Amino acid sequence: DAGITQSPRHKVTETGTPVTLRCHQTENHRYMYWYRQDPGHGLRLIHYSYGVKDTDKGEVSDGYSVSRSKTEDFLLTLESATSSQTSVYFCAIRSTATYEQYFGPGTRLTVT
């Protein structure tokens, strides 16, 4: 299995509070991605990173920010969580050699 972990795995928070999700990899891959998945839907891209300090927006980036200060960590921050951000969040990594993406186990976030 690809070395990719997410923390926390589950979180319940209140509307208006900040939340940070962490994705950690041990593969030294350049590309990292954050997706969200809502019931009955496939995954949608939030943000991605193509290197340290290099990030860009995806399809559903409003209300989210990211940071990547080290190759191995990609952080997703909800500055002020809303109920519409209740979702399962998946991190993925990709090597430039193969284009295959490897996904983490997901973080289930509930905003009450």
Added chain:
Amino acid sequence: DAKTTQPNSMESNEEEPVHLPCNHSTISGTDYIHWYRQLPSQGPEYVIHGLTSNVNNRMASLAIAEDRKSSTLILHRATLRDAAVYYCILRDTNSGYALNFGKGTSLLVTP
């Protein structure tokens, strides 16, 4: 971005072959066809990908139509563990080659 169309659900008996279809009529010449699957309560996992020729690996086979407007993922002998949502995806050359997931096909495998 080119889109894909898949049936919402399919059913198969255990130990029988399964053919999962995907239509991608607006595919461009440089679009690779990827298949991922997602088992319950897990993240998606890579299955197979191809450009023009049919492809085989330990998990499955990918048959690509000559005009590339459709493809079929073939599971040669379905097991209960193959019950999952299968996504047919055209690799996005923008957004760092992120994956454009649709709703996929939910495969039910019965004993």
